[in-house]
Amino acid sequence: MTHDQCDQCEQCAQPIAAYDAIHYGAAGGGYRLLCTQCFNAEVAKRYGLTGFENVRLEPIRMVDCAGDAHQFHFQMRLAGGNMLVLDAFEIQGELRAGYEFRMIGNPDDDVLTLLGRLVQKMRRALSVKDLAADGHQLRISDQTVRGRISSDMTGPGDTPVVVVDGREISWDDFGRMLTAFEGWQFRLQIIDMADEP
Ligand SMILES: [Zn+2]
Structure with missing residues (x-):
């Protein structure tokens, strides 16, 4: 349509x-x-x-x-x-x-x-941004990223996109941001839309 x-x-x-x-x-x-x-x-x-x-x-x-x-x-x-x-x-x-x-x-x-x-x-x-610009690339500014899991309308449908700081980040780009933390651990928590992220 x-x-x-x-x-x-x-x-x-x-x-x-x-x-x-x-x-x-x-x-x-x-x-x-x-x-x-x-x-x-x-x-x-x-x-x-x-x-x-x-x-x-x-x-x-x-x-x-x-x-x-x-x-x-x-x-x-x-x-x-x-x-x-x-x-x-x-x-x-x-x-x-x-x-x-x-x-x-x-x-x-x-x-x-x-x-x-x-x-x-x-x-x-x-009032906060979890991503920071590094030249043309975005990076995770501290050690916490809050966002929303969304879908890629143009892609094959089985790969999510995440929306962080109100901006859509492809799964690949999000993965690249995580490479800065190789060797670290992480905790992924899924939170209802109505709750505080
Ligand atoms: Zn009506």
């Missing part, structure tokens, strides 16, 4: 960007493509969630410790009747790319409080 073919929400008929589209399992089987707002309205209705604020959060700009600006989009999504998932992410084209953060709450939570906690987490992450 190219970017100028825009999908439409099957509920409100508004055009939806890929990062804001959710396939919702309809009661009679099959799926409907909904925007996040309509998806939340459907879930709230199904679970009788009267205290849920179905608000749309506008993008914000934040500057990292190197002085680079990042634009973050938000998606707030009900996950069943007792969980609220708030994501902040950068986009490239219509897809999530770069930094991505998650905060979990419950449907009765005050959205601005939850957003405030997420922004705190984003600030903490943007």
Whole structure:
């Protein structure tokens, strides 16, 4: 699909960007493509969630410790009747790319409080860099690397890419960075998106 073919929400008929589209399992089987707002309205209705604020959060700009600006989009999504998932992410084209953060709450939570906690987490992450430039090459600046495991859309599909400091690093490049530590040990810990890396 190219970017100028825009999908439409099957509920409100508004055009939806890929990062804001959710396939919702309809009661009679099959799926409907909904925007996040309509998806939340459907879930709230199904679970009788009267205290849920179905608000749309506008993008914000934040500057990292190197002085680079990042634009973050938000998606707030009900996950069943007792969980609220708030994501902040950068986009490239219509897809999530770069930094991505998650905060979990419950449907009765005050959205601005939850957003405030997420922004705190984003600030903490943007205030440090785990990679440093060495000429044209990147290297691990200290002895800890935090990032996200992602997939290589252009590759064969069985090799991950990692996103460190909001930048996509190929598996080969990441391997090359590790050669600087030959003879050392390491500990690899897998952490849920909602937790602190
Ligand atoms: Zn809609």
